Amino acid sequence: HPEVITFGESMALLIAEGGKGLEYTSNLTPSFGGAETNVAIGLSRLGHSVGWCGRLGDDPFGHRIYKxxxxxxxxxxxxxxxEEAPTGLMVRENVAGRSSVYYYRKLSAASKMTPEHLDEEYIAGARILHITGITPALSPSCAETAAAAMDMARRHGVKVSFDPNLRLKLWSVEEARKVLLPLAMKADYFLPxxxxxxxxxxxDSMDEIISKLGELSAVSIIKGGDDETYILENGKLSAVPYYKVEHVIDTVGAGDGFCAGFLAGLLKDYSLEEAVRLGNLIGSRVIQAIGDWEGLPSAAEIERLLAGKAHVER
Ligand code: KDG
Known part of the structure; x- marks a missing residue:
């Protein structure tokens, strides 16, 4: 059984190259992306066993992602x-340093996921179930599936990790609030x-945010502070500083990289602070590479980095 199980939508990704917008580029590079496969790949590269149970279209993009x-x-x-629905697609352009994504994912294969696609026994054998708030945004049946998976995990003592991953291109903040906040109640680790x-x-008030988070039973790990990640455990707030990065190349996937590092830390029985530090380190690597998951480091790279050893190129 994998130590971590996750599921969600992974889509084909086409990236406009050369700093030209999609209207004028003649060069699209194929890749794929999906918050949950990003986390799964991150964990796997760090040496952990992880399962991803997504639903893909029976088409070339779907087979490419699977492989x-x-x-x-x-x-x-x-x-x-x-065969009923295609693999979702997202297309990205980067114009004047600003990255925009366009989704072609309505009625995609992943949006047709239902709780029947879950295997309770598979989830029961894991240590952690990782869910993101993108899945419930895809369709009502996906929202049911995310909640059902969390309930299954809880029934079997599997820890639930939940990253709300708010995507305002998929739903309004009002809709998101109604669905995501109840899901956060089911989490052991809330990673917004x-x-x-x-x-x-x-x-905008940090005090108010902390008091709201205090209503959850979860430990909250708050990403995206100016220079640090926050931990809120039993009403006590602490901060873990970021690793300094000289050149930020592409911030997409940083949060997923963080989650992979944090969950890897939990699996290694690190303290919360040490797990967050590993999350920060993985996030700092992802933003130094193009792509959502390409910059995720291996366990060996992390060991080298922490030991301060230079990489031997030839
Ligand atoms: O966190 C990065 C993801 O957002 C990206 O890989 C694509 O899952 C994705 C989405 O739905 O935007």
Missing amino acids: MVRGEGVDVSHASFT GLDELKLLYET
């Missing part, structure tokens, strides 16, 4: 294909970004 995720060592034995909390709780 690439499997190639990263992620257990895809519970992922499935359907500070900006997301401001939107979800409709306040």
